[in-house]
Amino acid sequence: MKIDRCPACLKSGFETYCNSCLKKLFDRKKVNHQLDFTRPEFNSAKLERSDRLSISGVQIKHSLKLENNKLLLTEKDGEYILKPIPGGVFKNLDQVPCNEHLTMQIASQVYRIDTALNAIVFFENGEPAYIARRFDRTKEGRKILQEDFTQIAGRTEETNGQNYKYDFSYEEIAELIKKHIKPYQIEVEKYFRVIVFNYLFSNGDAHLKNFSLSRNEEYGDYLLTKFYDLLNTSLHVPGESDLALDLFKDSFETEAYKAGCKFTKPDFEKFAKRIEINKNRFIKIYNDMLNKSSQVKALIYASFLRNDLKDIYYQNYLERLENIELVNCSIGS
Ligand SMILES: [Zn+2]
Structure with a gap:
C-alpha cells in the first residue's frame, strides 16, 4: 500500500x-x-x-x-x-x-x-x-494491575443484565474515581475533558468498560489509564444516543436539555460542578476546548477516512461545537 x-x-x-x-x-x-x-x-x-x-x-x-x-x-x-x-x-x-x-x-x-x-x-x-x-505492561514486560469500571463498580451481565455497561452515569463514574484516586482534582479534569470530547466527536459508545484505572507501581495508589476506543460512532450507527451513559445519576435535566437542545454549556457546567470541578477551572477547560477548529479540520482532511465521510465528520463536529457553545436553548421557545 x-x-x-x-x-x-x-x-x-x-x-x-x-x-x-x-x-x-x-x-x-x-x-x-x-x-x-x-x-x-x-x-x-x-x-x-x-x-x-x-x-x-x-x-x-x-x-x-x-x-x-x-x-x-x-x-x-x-x-x-x-x-x-x-x-x-x-x-x-x-x-x-x-x-x-x-x-x-x-x-x-x-x-x-x-x-x-x-x-x-x-x-x-x-x-x-x-x-x-497495549499499556498494561511495564517496559520489562511485567503486567500492570488494571481494572475497567465494570469491575470497579462490580457490575456484570449476570448481576445487572445485558445492559450492564450502559445502565450507569458519568457522574457515578466520577464518584468511583474519587473513591479510588488520591489526586482526584487532577484526574477528574482529565476525565471531564474526555466526556466533553466524546460529545463533540459524537462518540456515543463510551460505556463503563472504556474507562480504566491502573495501579501506580511506585506509590501503590490508582490513576486513570490512558484513554482508548474513541471513535465517531454517528458515522456507523445514526440516531445513536448522544452520550453512551447519562451525565447525571438522578436523571437531572437542565432547562436547555428539557427544551430539546441536548447538551449545551449549562449541562457541562452543572456536570462539572457535580463532580467538584470549580467554576474557574471549568471555564478554563471548557473554553480551551472550543477554539480548535482549524487543527481539527486539518487532521480530518489528512486522515485515511473516505472523502465523503471526512465532510460528514467535520460537519458533525461543527454542529456539536455550536451546540456546546450555547448558553440557552431556543428550540420550542
Ligand atoms: Zn508520525
Missing part, C-alpha cells in the same frame, strides 16, 4: 511511519505499515451480546507482537491490539479503523488527551486496520 503520510501521526511527506512515531510506537524498530498477512478469519463466537446496538459489540480484537521488526499475530504476550474492519449491519463499517485512528489522533494531538498510542496498518490486500499499543 503506497502512502504519502505517516500512518500514525498523519504528517505528510512520509512513505511509512515517521521517526518520531517509530520511536513511540515501536521503540525505534523499523516497522513498516504493510503487514504480510491478510485479515484473520472472522469469528462471530467472540462477539459480545447486548440489547443495545453498539460498535463495540461487533468489534473483534486480535493480538500482535513485534518480532524482528515485523508485526505478527500472537495468542499470548501481545504487545499491540489489532482491530480490523468489523462485520455486522452498521453503516460504513469499512471505515471504522480509519475513524478510530482519526478520532484518537485528534484527541491526543489537538486536545492533549492521554490516549493509547495508535496507528493504521494495512493487510496484504491493502485493507486498513487499527492498531494500538
Whole structure:
C-alpha cells in the first residue's frame, strides 16, 4: 500500500511511519505499515451480546507482537491490539479503523488527551486496520494491575443484565474515581475533558468498560489509564444516543436539555460542578476546548477516512461545537 503520510501521526511527506512515531510506537524498530498477512478469519463466537446496538459489540480484537521488526499475530504476550474492519449491519463499517485512528489522533494531538498510542496498518490486500499499543505492561514486560469500571463498580451481565455497561452515569463514574484516586482534582479534569470530547466527536459508545484505572507501581495508589476506543460512532450507527451513559445519576435535566437542545454549556457546567470541578477551572477547560477548529479540520482532511465521510465528520463536529457553545436553548421557545 503506497502512502504519502505517516500512518500514525498523519504528517505528510512520509512513505511509512515517521521517526518520531517509530520511536513511540515501536521503540525505534523499523516497522513498516504493510503487514504480510491478510485479515484473520472472522469469528462471530467472540462477539459480545447486548440489547443495545453498539460498535463495540461487533468489534473483534486480535493480538500482535513485534518480532524482528515485523508485526505478527500472537495468542499470548501481545504487545499491540489489532482491530480490523468489523462485520455486522452498521453503516460504513469499512471505515471504522480509519475513524478510530482519526478520532484518537485528534484527541491526543489537538486536545492533549492521554490516549493509547495508535496507528493504521494495512493487510496484504491493502485493507486498513487499527492498531494500538497495549499499556498494561511495564517496559520489562511485567503486567500492570488494571481494572475497567465494570469491575470497579462490580457490575456484570449476570448481576445487572445485558445492559450492564450502559445502565450507569458519568457522574457515578466520577464518584468511583474519587473513591479510588488520591489526586482526584487532577484526574477528574482529565476525565471531564474526555466526556466533553466524546460529545463533540459524537462518540456515543463510551460505556463503563472504556474507562480504566491502573495501579501506580511506585506509590501503590490508582490513576486513570490512558484513554482508548474513541471513535465517531454517528458515522456507523445514526440516531445513536448522544452520550453512551447519562451525565447525571438522578436523571437531572437542565432547562436547555428539557427544551430539546441536548447538551449545551449549562449541562457541562452543572456536570462539572457535580463532580467538584470549580467554576474557574471549568471555564478554563471548557473554553480551551472550543477554539480548535482549524487543527481539527486539518487532521480530518489528512486522515485515511473516505472523502465523503471526512465532510460528514467535520460537519458533525461543527454542529456539536455550536451546540456546546450555547448558553440557552431556543428550540420550542
Ligand atoms: Zn508520525
